Amino acid sequence: MIERYNLFLHEFSQEASKELQLFSIIAQSFFQPFSLLDNLLVIMTALTAGPGLGFNRAMLFLTEGDSLKGEFWLGPTSAAEAESIWRVLSTPGIGYPEIIEHNRSLLTSETDTLTKRVKKLSYLLYREQSLIPALTASARQMILVRDARNEPGVDRRFVETIGADEFLCIPLVSQKEVLGEIILDNAITKLPIRIRDLELASICGLFAGNYIYTAKLQKRIVDMKKVAAMGEMAMFVTHQLRNPLVMIGGFADQLLDPQIGEKKKKRNIQIIRSEIRRLEKILLRLSQFFRIDVREKVAVDVQDMLNLVQESVRARIAGRRITLDMEIEAGLRVILCDPTHVGEAIRNVLDNAVDAVGDEGRIDLRAYRENAEWAVIAVEDTGKGIPGAVKDKIFDSFVSTKERGMGLGLAYVKRVVDACGGRIEVKSAEGKGTTFKLYFQTQPRERRTRP
Amino acid sequence: MKKRLLIVEDERNLCLLYREELTKAGYKVTAVADADTALEQIKKQDFDLIVTDIRMPAKNGIELITQIMALRKDIPIIINTAYQSYKHDFMTWAADAYVVKSASLDELKSKIKELIG
Structure with a gap:
């Protein structure tokens, strides 16, 4: 006897833990048309999925050269909002598309003033005395902060921005580089961060690092293809331009010869003229090709x-x-x-x-x-x-x-x-x-x- | 006696320019428009030097060089092309010189002089 099941599960059994369901959604996100932001949002949603699991809010930082820059927050701003979000997310059968849609609406909401403040945060990495949150990315270690207000190793401005006293920093890394950081807290429920939460966070951090790394690679490949295509174009255009130039130059030089006869002079001028027209045609075709812009059918x-x-x-x-x-x-x-x-x-x-x-x-x-x-x-x-x-x-x-x-x-x-x-x-x-x-x-x- | 040059160049007017200029420089010039005609000429008569383009319809200049080598004819060859990049194609190393096409024929003329006088 055989039983067949869909690889992409949408309904889970009673015994399946919430973690399992969330990891399934993260795993399924790998198979969606790749969008870095959407995939990161799915992970951040998984981390902030409900009162019984994980954290209340998540904040994303990404590295840009040697600095770490705040990107956005994900999470409710009040207990009431938290409850409504958690209700949506715990609906049976909810999957990747629903979560994406929900997240996008959150990010575009006008009331999100915290993200505006987060975007202003920027830290230099790899300094001798890095403060948290930069320390996490520099040291490539998870750091759990309790009693942040009295902890000298934490940047004051950061504590004021997030307004939480206890939070967890997870570095997002690839094999070689630090790509960013996720910071999690329980600002709404005020529950202490447990070791179990930390374990969940570490796995999600690895996924997120991998997503960013893949996105960067993809961009590099696209850039390389563009450069290669440009090189090919430059080579072709060079050739197309060079032949007419040789002829214009060569026949013009002949014209300077005082011994040149009238007939040859006329011939040379005609050749030069036709080669100049050819150059013009080449430029015309190139500009026509690069200006295709069909706005309206x-x-x-x-x-x-x-x-x-x-x-x-x-x-x-x-x-x-x-x-x-x-x-x-x-x-x-x-x-x-x-x-x-x-x-x-x-x-x-x-x-x-x-x-x-x-x-x-x-x-x-x-x-x-x-x-x-x-x-x-x-x-x-x-x-x-x-x-x-x-x-x-x-x-x-x-x-x-x-x-x-x-x-x-x-x-x-x-x-x-x-x-x-x-x-x-x-x-x-x-x-x-x-x-x-x-x-x-x-x-x-x-x-x-x-x- | 005048040295004999074979020019292989698919562009008609460029062929004309080369023929005129190199004749003026004192060579006996045969100019052909494609590699196959060039090979026929090489089998028929002796040349002191060959100047060939690379990108040509039908057989390209690199194939031409390979076939000239197969004929075991020891003729100096100058590659004359619009492209810098063929320098990286190792078959072009078999040629004696590589001259990128330019609005001045001075470099081509001086390379020819350098190789055969």
Whole structure:
């Protein structure tokens, strides 16, 4: 016989202790989309979960370089408020999402004057004579303070701020660094802090340290990726700019030669002029790429937009044996998007199709409804197809198979379509052709669109 | 006798500039636009020096260097590219010089002079 249970428990048996339930909620928080603040709040909630367990209030400090800075308080401000919070938290079946919501409402509440005062607290770490609370972080030890008012090792301002005489400081550490500190007290119930509470606090402190450490690592990875991407971009742009510069410099130098003939002079000036235009185009494309900012999607008439786009492409294929056909489904009138960027994006896809077919071939531009919600703008060509080696990289910026390509065309298309909430599908067979399908939201058939 | 140079550069006008400037500097210049044409030329005739770009459509300059080495032709090679970073690719160490493209051709000319006179 086998019994199966959900790994993410929501209901606990009678025998399960309150601690067990709280640790289960903390453990489950690891599986939520990661948010450092939310996860720290869950831990702090666990520490302040009720009168029978743990503490009344929790305060968070985080380290920033060599200083320890106050962040916020979590906890009730009066006995009455405490009771109502504890009632909510002891409701059976309460889980991570409910706790998060509850905590967020606490943090944004206007009456939270204590947090404002806590934010003003800041201590330097690793001084010879660190006062509590800085001492905890410097020494990486839990410190329990009783009779704080008469304890010379405690910072006066701190005691005045929290207004409690007994409190526990827990350092938040990773393997190497001190990341912060949590301070707990029983200011509402005035109950003494017990060894059992201290044990619970130490485990929660380890969790919290781990959360902060993970968050810092994640940020570092994101930063590193950004730097790497910037490096790649800089390298590509350097190359793109250097070739025109060599030519401008070289042909300009030739112009200085007194022996240069009229014909060559004219040729050089023309080359220089065209290379300067090329530089300008590079800058234009770069600025266009970095300025995609779709604020509002509007209902755009598909026919109008595609007409404009295909006209400019027709001018490019004039004189070649390329057939460009456009077909728009009768039922499709509008899509929701940014007309300027999307028009430009479709022109990019069409330009690629023109490059792919070369001197002879067929390009079909079609727009149709996929279903009630989605419309498709498809560009199908009979060109050479996308080489297998670059198939996975076509949407990456600064990757190009073209001699003078910036590698921004499809990266731009993707960014625009993403910004409009759409998606892209690509099918390509080498030597046969490529189909790009751009999906955009449309308005349901029943609803009348804006005239 | 004039020394013979082979220039491998995919940009047409850049090829033109190199051909003119290096001819003026006293060399006999052959300029080609891709690595495969360069290899054909190398098999057909002897060159005293090769100047090659790295990023080119189809076969790149590093592949070209590898294939020239496989032909066991002992020709000095100068890499001429827009990128600094290929210096870290150890295959570019096989080349005799690495010149980053610049608006002045002085460095390229002096490297050529240094290698073959």
